[in-house]
Amino acid sequence: MNESVVERLTQANSLLVITGAGISAESGIPTFRGADGLWRNYRAEDLATLDAFERDPVTVWEWYDWRRGIIGRAEPNPGHLAIKDLEDMFENFLLITQNVDGLHGRTGIRNIVEIHGNLWRTKCTREGKISMLMDVPLRSIPPRCDCGAVLRPDVVWFGESIPSYALDLSFNVLEQCDTLIVVGTSGVVYPVASFPQTVKDNGGYVVEVNVEPTPISAIADASLYGNSGDILPMLVKWLKERRK
Numbered sequence: 001m002n003e004s005v006v007e008r009l010t011q012a013n014s015l016l017v018i019t020g021a022g023i024s025a026e027s028g029i030p031t032f033r034g035a036d037g038l039w040r041n042y043r044a045e046d047l048a049t050l051d052a053f054e055r056d057p058v059t060v061w062e063w064y065d066w067r068r069g070i071i072g073r074a075e076p077n078p079g080h081l082a083i084k085d086l087e088d089m090f091e092n093f094l095l096i097t098q099n100v101d102g103l104h105g106r107t108g109i110r111n112i113v114e115i116h117g118n119l120w121r122t123k124c125t126r127e128g129k130i131s132m133l134m135d136v137p138l139r140s141i142p143p144r145c146d147c148g149a150v151l152r153p154d155v156v157w158f159g160e161s162i163p164s165y166a167l168d169l170s171f172n173v174l175e176q177c178d179t180l181i182v183v184g185t186s187g188v189v190y191p192v193a194s195f196p197q198t199v200k201d202n203g204g205y206v207v208e209v210n211v212e213p214t215p216i217s218a219i220a221d222a223s224l225y226g227n228s229g230d231i232l233p234m235l236v237k238w239l240k241e242r243r244k
């Protein structure tokens with residue numbers, strides 16, 4: 001582990017962690033842009049849009065049903081658990097995740113923004129009512145609301161706006177945070193892709209954790225390459241030793 005990274009992290013006053021699909025890869029959940037990211041030859045960008053859903057809600061829901069099946073069997077991995085440890089160690093802490101799998105929530109983490117929503121929630125396409133839908137597999141596709149309208153997953157699709165409460169909270173914390181750890185994201189989907197630069201512009205320190213270089217590597221103060229399930233627990237261990 002890089003000594004100076006640990007040293008710098010011990011001095012953090014306000015820690016922000018950002019995660020993407022890579023944090024859940026070791027739980028067996030395919031990433032979007034990895035080799036196993038295609039489903040029936042569709043890319044995420046072909047399915048995660050309102051257009052695709054309006055054209056073919058059955059195919060889009062079949063994709064979510066497949067992902068819900070994988071996620072329903074998955075457990076948080078040591079990377080998720082290490083982020084919960086970080087929350088317990090830092091007074092000012094927020095996790096912004098782009099993941100909709102809900103695995104961070106299952107570690108008991110409290111300070112979390114699921115900026116792209118959560119695939120266990122649904123939204124009625126007529127009334128906008130939000131509900132939980134835990135059935136795996138789904139009993140009928142597409143699932144319907146009591147009012148008869150088709151339900152959609154309560155996630156943010158390409159071209160859609162992030163709910164203002166999630167965006168406002170994220171921007172508030174981004175302005176204050178002096179340290180960012182960005183984990184397992186390819187750094188190509190906005191607005192989150194721009195967050196590391198915002199922290200840098202405000203004079204903050206950015207550490208990236210990923211299995212390979214990304215566009216974030218060019219602006220990060222340090223990049224730690226390897227599985228987040230290995231690196232993050234090691235980071236937590238070293239931080240705890242430093243604080244003794």
Ligand code: OAD
Binds near residue numbers: 025037099
């Ligand atoms: P991607 O699939 O684009 O990127 C996953 C990243 O995780 C890549 O940079 C991998 O190198 C890295 N990675 C893979 N395994 C890892 C491991 N074990 N440890 C650490 N890193 C690992 O996923 P995201 O960046 O999350 O949005 O994608 C962003 C958004 O695009 C998603 O939230 C989703 C997607 O389409 C919507 O659906 C709106």
